[in-house]
Amino acid sequence: MNPQAEELNKVIREKNPVVFELLSERGKNIFFPKKGILGQTADAKGTRINATIGAAVEDNGSPMRLESLESKVNIDPSLVFPYAPSFGRPDIRARWKSMIYDKNPRLEDKVISLPVVTNALTHGVSMAGYMFADEGEKIIVPDLFWGNYNLILNHGYGAELQKYRLFDGEKLDMASFKASLEEGGIGKKMVILNFPNNPTGYSPTIGEAQEIAAIIKESAEAGNKIVVFCDDAYFGLVYEEGIEEQSIFTYLVDLHEHVLAVKIDGPTKEDYVWGFRVGFISYGVKGGDAELYTALEAKTAGAVRGNISNAANISQSLLLSAFEDPAYKEQKARKFATMKRRYDAVKEALKDEKYSEYFSALPYNSGYFMCVKLAEGLDGEEIRKILIEKYSIGIINLNNVIRVAFAAMAASDAKELFEGIYNACIDSKN
Known part of the structure; x- marks a missing residue:
């Protein structure tokens, strides 16, 4: 093991040995190199002739760039072109x-780490898997989850996705969630909590969020060592009263010394910048301090460096400029209002009782999506194709659960969409 990794491990073991035990073998071995090329480059900063970094500069010391690109971007070149x-x-x-x-x-007053920048949330989930998931280990997920978890964590890192039932009627199935933590006896547990949920568009009530935290705390008190990945991709898009608007991360950061919360978030969905590819990964654990968090940040940055080198400078610059714009909050509020209108239009359309013969809505209250479950005897894939070919409507079929991305359609289209699904169900029966 590299001495720089050993140095970080020593800090983590001294500050919280459980956090060290939660690390994967990759996580234990990774480090951010302070020596070698990076160290020598840092030492040379400020020299008159700096021939260290692998990036070209103009004779005046500014970043070398093509005028055809610079002319398209109204930002200081030093905030765009360098690494x-x-x-x-x-x-x-x-x-x-x-x-x-x-x-x-x-x-x-709770203490969390400084976020490390990732290449948006997909890469954030991947870095969490890199840091904590060894081949053959189980990661607890609901039975309705973002399909990329499978690609990243199962096919990418060899972890097994252990599913529990997300819903019990109109509420979260807490008994199934609790049972999933008890399965396999006492030991290391990895959990993903994604609210608002993709694909269902469900966020917990305040009471449900408290119950989730209580179940995790009880599990830790029983001797389990738990790392929870909080996938906050759709954070802030809550459309109903009584639904928890804050991240589940806030319940977990000081819950127990044996519970490490990992917040994976970013502006992709929150700020409607899907192509910018900027995300963040942050840590919180009871008793966590600057030394522990700095060590975790260094390991995470080492994983990022060894994976993609770094996220795009121009995207970070543009986002920071937007965050500092006095109109930012008002603009964001307008976009939220548009999303809320679409959500309300879906709710209104689904009041039509005739639909219940062929499909029923799963619980939803937030995010970009909602789902309807098809009645027995209907084939979701057949209905998906009928919708495209006959009604010019596109949906996602998830094993006879149809995911509707209301974020991607006008409010005025909601009624036509569900009428189309209804008629396609009739067509499939004939």
């Missing part, structure tokens, strides 16, 4: 952390 740090730019890391606290008042 960003593997940790992410310090300014956007600090700003995102302050925004996490602003958006989650429950965090208040």
Whole structure:
């Protein structure tokens, strides 16, 4: 093992040995190199002739760039063309952390790490898998989950997805979730909590969020060592009263010394910048301090460096500029209002009782999506094809659960969409 990895491991073991035990073998071996080329480059910073970094510069020392590109971007070239740090730019890391606290008042005086920048949330989930998941280990997920978990965690890292039932009627199935933590006896447990959920568009009530935390705490008190990945991709898009608007991460960061919470978030869905590919990964554990978090940040940045080098500088610059714009919050509120209108239109359309003969809505209250479950005897794949060919409607079929992305359609189209699904069900019967 590299001495720099050993040095980080020593800090983590001393601060919280359970966190060290939760690390995968990759996580234990990874480090951010302070020596070698990076160390020598850092030492040379400020020299008159700096021939260290693998990036070209103009004779005046500014970043070398093509005028055809520079003319398209109205930003200081130094914030666009050079590499960003593997940790992410310090300014956007600090700003995102302050925004996490602003958006989650429950965090208040709780101590969390400084976020490390990832190449959006998919890469964030991958880095969490890199840091914590060994081949053959189980990761607890609901039976309705984002399909990329399978590609990243199962096919990518060899972990097994252990499913529990998400819903019991109109509410979360807490008994199934609790049973999933008890399965396999006492030991290391990995859990993914994704709210608002993809594909269902469900977020827990405040009471359900409290119950989830209580179940995890009880599991830790029984001797389990737990890492929880909080996938907050659709954070902030809650459309009903009584639904928890803050991240489940806020319940977990100081829950128990044996529970490490990993927040995976970013502006992709929150700020409608899908192509920017900027995300963040942050840590929280009871008793966590700057030394522990700095070590985890260094390991995460090492994983990022060894994987993609760094996230795009231009995206980080544009986002930081937007966050500092006085009109940012008002613009975001307008987009939320549009999303809420679409959600309300879906709710209104589904009041038609005739639909219940062929499909019924799964619980939903937030996010980009909602789902309807087809009645017995209907074939979701057949209905999907009928919808495209006969009604020019596109949906996603998930084993006879149809996912509707209301985020991607006008509110005025909601009635036509469900009428189409209804008629396609009739067509499939004939």
